[in-house]
Amino acid sequence: xxxxxxxxxxxxxxxxxxDSKHELSYHLSAxxxxxxxxxxxxxxxxxxxxxxxxxxxxxxxxxxxxxxxAGAFSAHPDxxxxxxxxxxxxxxxxxxxxxxxxxxxxxxxxxxxxxQPSGVFAGDAFGETxxxxxxxxxxxxxxxxxxxxxxxxxTVAYIRRCRNFDGGFGHxxxxxxxxxxxxxxxxxxxxxxxxxxxxxxTLCWWLSERQLPNGGLNGRPEKxxxxxxxxxxxxALSILNKLTWIDSSKLEGFILSAQDTESGGIADRPGxxxxxxxxxxxxxxxxxxxxxTLVDLDPVYCMPASIIENxxxxxxxxxxxxxxx
Amino acid sequence: xxxxxxxxxxxxxxxxxxxxxxPLEQYESVAPLAPIFYTDEYRDATNYFRGIVKSGExxxxxxxxxxxxxxxxxxxxxxxxxxYKTLMALKSPLDxxxxxxxxxxxxxLKTYQVWHHRRLLVQQTRNPGPELEFIANSLQxxxxxxxxxxxxxxxxxxxxxxxxxxxxxxxxxxxxESDVRNNSAWHHxxxxxxxxxxxxxxxxxxxxxxxxxxxxxERIAIAPNNASAWNYLRGVLDHTKISYCELQAFVLPYSLPxxxxxxxPEVVDLESPLPSKNSQLPCVAAVEFMADIHEAAGGGDLVxxxxxxxxxxxxxxxxxxxxxxxxxxxxxxxxxxxxxNTGSRNP
Numbered sequence: 001x002x003x004x005x006x007x008x009x010x011x012x013x014x015x016x017x018x019d020s021k022h023e024l025s026y027h028l029s030a031x032x033x034x035x036x037x038x039x040x041x042x043x044x045x046x047x048x049x050x051x052x053x054x055x056x057x058x059x060x061x062x063x064x065x066x067x068x069x070a071g072a073f074s075a076h077p078d079x080x081x082x083x084x085x086x087x088x089x090x091x092x093x094x095x096x097x098x099x100x101x102x103x104x105x106x107x108x109x110x111x112x113x114x115x116q117p118s119g120v121f122a123g124d125a126f127g128e129t130x131x132x133x134x135x136x137x138x139x140x141x142x143x144x145x146x147x148x149x150x151x152x153x154x155t156v157a158y159i160r161r162c163r164n165f166d167g168g169f170g171h172x173x174x175x176x177x178x179x180x181x182x183x184x185x186x187x188x189x190x191x192x193x194x195x196x197x198x199x200x201x202t203l204c205w206w207l208s209e210r211q212l213p214n215g216g217l218n219g220r221p222e223k224x225x226x227x228x229x230x231x232x233x234x235x236a237l238s239i240l241n242k243l244t245w246i247d248s249s250k251l252e253g254f255i256l257s258a259q260d261t262e263s264g265g266i267a268d269r270p271g272x273x274x275x276x277x278x279x280x281x282x283x284x285x286x287x288x289x290x291x292x293t294l295v296d297l298d299p300v301y302c303m304p305a306s307i308i309e310n311x312x313x314x315x316x317x318x319x320x321x322x323x324x325x
Numbered sequence: 326x327x328x329x330x331x332x333x334x335x336x337x338x339x340x341x342x343x344x345x346x347x348p349l350e351q352y353e354s355v356a357p358l359a360p361i362f363y364t365d366e367y368r369d370a371t372n373y374f375r376g377i378v379k380s381g382e383x384x385x386x387x388x389x390x391x392x393x394x395x396x397x398x399x400x401x402x403x404x405x406x407x408x409y410k411t412l413m414a415l416k417s418p419l420d421x422x423x424x425x426x427x428x429x430x431x432x433x434l435k436t437y438q439v440w441h442h443r444r445l446l447v448q449q450t451r452n453p454g455p456e457l458e459f460i461a462n463s464l465q466x467x468x469x470x471x472x473x474x475x476x477x478x479x480x481x482x483x484x485x486x487x488x489x490x491x492x493x494x495x496x497x498x499x500x501x502e503s504d505v506r507n508n509s510a511w512h513h514x515x516x517x518x519x520x521x522x523x524x525x526x527x528x529x530x531x532x533x534x535x536x537x538x539x540x541x542x543e544r545i546a547i548a549p550n551n552a553s554a555w556n557y558l559r560g561v562l563d564h565t566k567i568s569y570c571e572l573q574a575f576v577l578p579y580s581l582p583x584x585x586x587x588x589x590p591e592v593v594d595l596e597s598p599l600p601s602k603n604s605q606l607p608c609v610a611a612v613e614f615m616a617d618i619h620e621a622a623g624g625g626d627l628v629x630x631x632x633x634x635x636x637x638x639x640x641x642x643x644x645x646x647x648x649x650x651x652x653x654x655x656x657x658x659x660x661x662x663x664x665x666n667t668g669s670r671n672p
Contacts, residue, residue, distance in 0.1 A: 031400050078349070078375050080403045126406045128441040165515055165560030174482060174520060175475040176512040202559075205613075209552055221508040221552045223469065 002261050003253070005291060010279060011049045013264030014040045017276055018053070030076040034065055038088035039280040041095055045304045046283050046295050050095070059098050062089050071106035082124045083114060087136040090143050091303060094311075099144075108146045111137050115151070119158030120172070130171045131162055135184035139301060142191050142313060156194050159185050167202030179210060179219040179232040186236045187300045190315045200240055207233050208245035215250030216269065226268045227258045227278045230285025235299035238288050239317045248289045248320060255282045290320035334393075336369040342386070349375035370394050371401075378407060383414040392425070399433040405442055412446075419450050431463055440472045444479065453484040461496065468500065474509045478516055487525050493517045505544050508553040515557060519564050534565050539595065542575055546598035549579050555610035569618045576618070579604075579611030 017040060029036065037058060044052050065073045065085065072081035073089035086107060093099045114122045114137065121133035134155060141147050161173040162185060168177025169185035182203065189195050210217045210233050216225025217233045230251060237243045257270045258278070265274025266282035280302075287297040296305035300315050308314050337343045350372055370393050377387055391408035394401055412422060423446055430439045447453060460477045467473065481489055494517065500510040517524070518537060527533050541558045545551065562569060575597040583606060600606060 029400075031398075031402055078378075078403075080406060082402070124402070124406075126402065126409070126441065127445070128437060130437075164512065165519075165564060166512075166556045171471070171475060172479070174478045174516050176471065176509050178471060202563075206556070220469070220471075221556070222506045223508075 002259055003256055005256060005286065005294075006259055006261060006264060007047050007049075007293075009259075009261070009264030010266070010283070011044065011047060011052050011264070013260070013274065014043055014276065014279065015052050031079055032075055034062070034073060034075040034085035034088040034092075036276050037061065038091050039276045041092055042297075042303060043276070043280040043283050045095060046280075046287050046297055048293070048295055055096055058092065059096055059101065062092050063101060065089065066102075070110060071103070072110040080124060080126075081110070083111065083121065083133050083136045083140075084123060086110065087140045090140050091301075094143060095303065095307060104144050104146065108141065108144060108149055111140055112149060115154070118161075118173075119151075119154040119156075131159065131169060131181050131188075132171065132184050134159060135188045138188040138191050143301070143311070145311075147191075152192055152194075156189070156192060156197060159189060160197055163197070163199065167199045167204075167206050176220065177206065179207070179217070179229050179236070182207065182236050183232040186239050190239050190300050190317070191313075193315075195240070198240065204237065204240055204242045204245060207237050208242070211246045211251065215247065215252075215254035217246070217251065224269070225254065227255055227266055227285070228268065228281040230255055231281035231288075231299075231302070234285050234288045235302070238299040238319055239315065241316070241318045243288065243318065243320055252286060252289050252291065255285055258282060288319045290322045292323045292325050294322070296322070336366065337373040337390070338369055343373060346373055346376045346380070346382075348372035349379060367394075367397050370397065374404060374407075378403070383411040385415065387411045388415075388417065395429065395438075399429065399436040399439060402438050405438045409442060409445055413449075419446050422446055423450070427459060430459075431466055434463065434467050434470050434473065437472065440476050443476065447480070448483075451484075453480050453486070453489060456480045457489065457492075457496075464500070468504060468507055469509045471509070474513055478513065481517075482521055485522075490517070490524050493524075501544065505548050506551050506553055508556075511553040511557045515560055519561075530565075534561065534567070537561050542596075542598055545579070547601055549600050549604045549606065549608040549611070552610060555614065559614075569614065569621055572614070573618055576611050576614045579606065579608040580615045582607050 017036070041050070041053065041058070044050050062073070064077050065075065065079075066089075067074055067081045070081040072083075073086045074081045075085040075088075079085075090099065090102070090107070093101060111121075114124070114133065116122060116129060119134075120129045120131070121137045122129050123133045123136075138147070138150070138155065141150050158173070159169070162169045162171075162175070162181070164170060164177045166177050168179075169181045170176050170178060171181050175181075186195070186198060186203075189197050209221070210219070210229065212218060212225050214225065216227070217229040218225050219229050219232065233246070234243065234251075237245060254270075255266065258267045258272070258274075259265070259282075260267060260274040263274065265276070266279045267274045268278050283294070284297050284299075284302060287294040288299055296319065297303070298305040298308040298314065299317050299319070301308050301313070305314070337346075338348060348369075370390060374390055374394055377390065388408065388411055391404045391411070394404040395408070398404075411417075412419065423443070426439065426443050426446065430443065433439050447456060457477070457480065460473055460480070463473050464470065481493070494514075497510055497514045497517065500507060501514075504510070518527070518533060523530070538558075538561060541554055541561065545554045545558065548554070558572070559569075561567075562572070578597075578599055600608070
């Protein structure tokens with residue numbers, strides 16, 4: 001257990017992920033590979049070590065997942081294209097300043113083709129729908145500077161249908177509120193400048209109620225805490241400018257206690273195995289809480305704030321002030 | 326990871342009936358550094374899968390191959406997708422497929438693909454009847470599984486058949502009977518009663534609201550510190566535009582540090598059931614509720630708000646940090662008290 005952030009270990013942990021091709025988990029997670037690269041790179045950038053992974057190799061990998069027929073990216077060269085991996089590819093290329101490698105027009109066409117009559121987006125041709133995919137579409141179009149091609153009213157109308165009596169949002173219309181779905185809906189509305197659709201008093205109260213006595217956050221009432229909710233809950237509170245509604249020092253202590261002090265990386269909760277997913281979302285949470293030395297993270301896009309600012313896309317979110325030590 | 330349950334099969338590369346398929350390696354340049362038993366199996370199966378996708382074959386053996394891959398890695402969405410296309414192309418009996426899914430869903434409750442595949446199948450069979458029982462069974466395994474509940478809502482809303490809806494309230498009652506803190510069940514109740522049209526027998530909306538208020542009050546009395554039930558109460562009031570003030574008599578005893586003095590009344594007041602014995606009081610949600618009542622009553626009632634603030638302040642030692650979770654109300658209270666004391670809240 002450590003009470004400070006083990007940056008060198010986490011950098012080494014992320015670097016080692018790409019070297020473990022002989023491990024089964026590497027192959028079993030191929031369908032998330034593009035996302036994992038995005039998580040790893042973002043984590044490194046937040047720690048100020050963006051150059052720890054080879055840039056050319058990363059760009060080559062991303063471009064090897066381009067599907068010329070579909071006009072989008074898959075998570076791995078032999079997988080089907082998906083909205084999740086397409087967003088991750090765009091984010092990676094942006095962070096590597098290599099977005100000029102893609103055919104923007106074709107990607108926009110692919111994304112828009114996934115919007116359903118109700119306004120929700122499917123993730124791929126298989127047809128699963130989810131507010132996650134609405135966020136992916138809105139985020140990607142915004143990063144590509146093509147939001148004007150989206151039917152915004154129709155998109156917002158679907159998100160509105162997912163709003164529940166507790167102020168939260170579910171993954172489809174009628175589904176229970178869940179902190180991760182709150183993040184995707186609130187962030188999508190923020191990008192679309194439609195935060196007026198959020199019942200802010202009710203939602204912020206619900207979000208602040210996610211903190212448990214041990215400092216960790218859960219995703220729904222009466223569920224276990226998990227480090228990844230540090231981001232889902234904090235990002236939404238940050239976007240709504242209510243980060244002070246939770247006890248930041250207790251949450252910080254909880255995230256730090258989930259670090260793997262030997263191999264590096266952050267787990268879902270103390271004592272469990274780390275993974276890159278919980279590593280980025282733990283770091284993202286710490287950045288929003290003003291942890292010293294970390295780089296500012298934009299909670300709407302989950303990317304370094306400076307990159308989003310340079311694109312002119314920064315919204316009115318607020319993080320806690322970065323502490324000097 | 327779950328290993329295939331059936332007895333060990335030879336690798337596809339060793340089976341004569343697969344000799345006509347050209348397997349496609351994933352990493353031509355990477356030698357297996359530390360091959361372990363099931364890594365070979367997974368690599369073998371996915372090599373043949375890539376070969377099949379390339380040739381476009383859709384045959385019964387593709388169903389066997391994709392099942393093998395899915396059993397090893399239920400998140401492999403390309404295998405799911407190709408499996409579905411093959412089922413359609415072969416006009417395979419979908420009831421068999423659903424039976425297989427009964428088993429796989431329970432094993433992989435948290436995998437998106439399991440549920441989406443099931444939706445696609447049921448859209449084809451158009452036979453939602455058995456699904457509710459299947460869902461009830463899988464909720465026994467994981468009573469709060471997000472996908473399972475969402476699938477239940479989808480079945481109800483998509484087929485929207487009175488017979489399907491008719492047992493939902495009983496089902497909810499039994500789920501809340503076994504765990505009154507199950508937020509998924511509370512959410513589902515709201516979905517059934519208020520969010521999906523008017524059910525047969527529920528035409529008298531005033532009676533429905535009275536029934537729901539009685540239902541939730543009774544469960545708050547059993548377990549007062551249950552955020553899900555208080556959320557439900559607020560949800561009902563907001564939805565039906567009933568003022569919080571009308572609940573004051575019920576909420577007040579829960580917002581005080583001790584149960585009301587004197588012996589409990591012989592006759593239980595159904596409108597305002599009291600906290601059960603040994604309840605931990607005051608209940609944070611009730612204090613916040615009282616604060617809302619006083620806030621709604623306006624600035625003229627600041628004295629009352631002050632009392633509530635006093636209760637919160639004095640009982641700080643009982644309350645975790647989050648009990649100060651709603652400074653929009655707290656700010657009013659603290660302004661009234663003008664102490665500047667914000668507890669342990671950050672600046």
